[in-house]
Amino acid sequence: MKVFVVYGSDSDAHSYNPLIESLKENHEVSFEVISAHRKPDELFARLKKDDFDVVIAGAGIAAALPGVCASKTKKPVFGVPVAAHFGGLDALASILQMPFQVPVLTCGAKREDEIIKFLKFSDWNKEASREINIVVRADVKDTPWAQKEISRTEKFAKDLGLKIEVTSNTNPKKMNVVLVDREEDIRAEEFCIHVPLLNDEDKANPAKFLKVYDWTQKGGLWVCTNNTRNAVISFQKIFNIA
Incomplete structure (x- = not known):
C-alpha cells in the first residue's frame, strides 16, 4: 500500500518520525511537511498527484490539515492530532468533528499506533x-x-x-x-x-x-x-x- 504522510510543521517530528518508521515495515511511504494554512496551493498540488492509496495527515493546535486533505482527495484520510497544546484536545476536536460527507478517521493524541494497527487488517473483501x-x-x-x-x-x-x-x-x-x-x-x-x-x-x-x-x-x-x-x-x- 502506498501511504502519503503529510504533517503541518517540522516541530511535529516527535510524532511523524516513529510513525513513518513503523509504516515502512509494511508499506511504501512518501512524506512531506506542508502547512494547510501557510501553503494551501502547494498542498492542493501535491494531493492532485494522487500517487497514494491513503493519506495520513498530522497537525496540532488548529489542525486543519487532515480536513483539508479529505476535501481534496477521494482516498481515505487518517488524521493525527499532535499534542502541541492542551494534550492535543484542540487538535482532536479540529480533526474529529468533520461534517457529513467529508470524513477523517482519527486516533487519540499520541496514539498514532492505532492507525498502523488499523491498516494491518488484511481481510478486506467485496462481500x-x-x-x-x-x-x-x-x-x-x-x-x-x-x-x-x-x-x-x-x-x-x-x-x-x-x-x-x-x-x-x-x-x-x-x-x-x-x-x-x-x-x-x-x-x-x-x-x-x-x-x-x-x-x-x-x-x-x-x-x-x-x-x-x-x-x-x-x-x-x-x-x-x-x-x-x-x-x-x-x-x-x-x-x-x-
Missing part, C-alpha cells in the same frame, strides 16, 4: 464491503438519539445499495461501526470505527468533549459525534483501495 454492522448496546438502542442516528444511517446505506444490521456485537465479516455511549463500548482491539453517541443535552455541553477525548485515549479509530454515516463513507473508501 464485507457491502454489509454494515452497527454495534450498539441493547439498553441504548431504543433511546431517541440512538434511533435517530440508526434511522438516518439505514436510509443512507440503502441509498448506497448497502446491507445493514443492528446488533450488540461486532462481526469480523462485516464493516463494524460501534456507537460509543460509555467507555465499556470501545472495541480497541477489533477492526471497527467508533462513533461517539451523545444526546442533545450532552452535545450542547462543551465539557462533554473531555469525555470523548478520554475515550479516544483508550484506542481505536474515531469519526465525528453522532455521525455514523461518515463511518460508512470511510469504510467504503477503504474497501475501494483493497
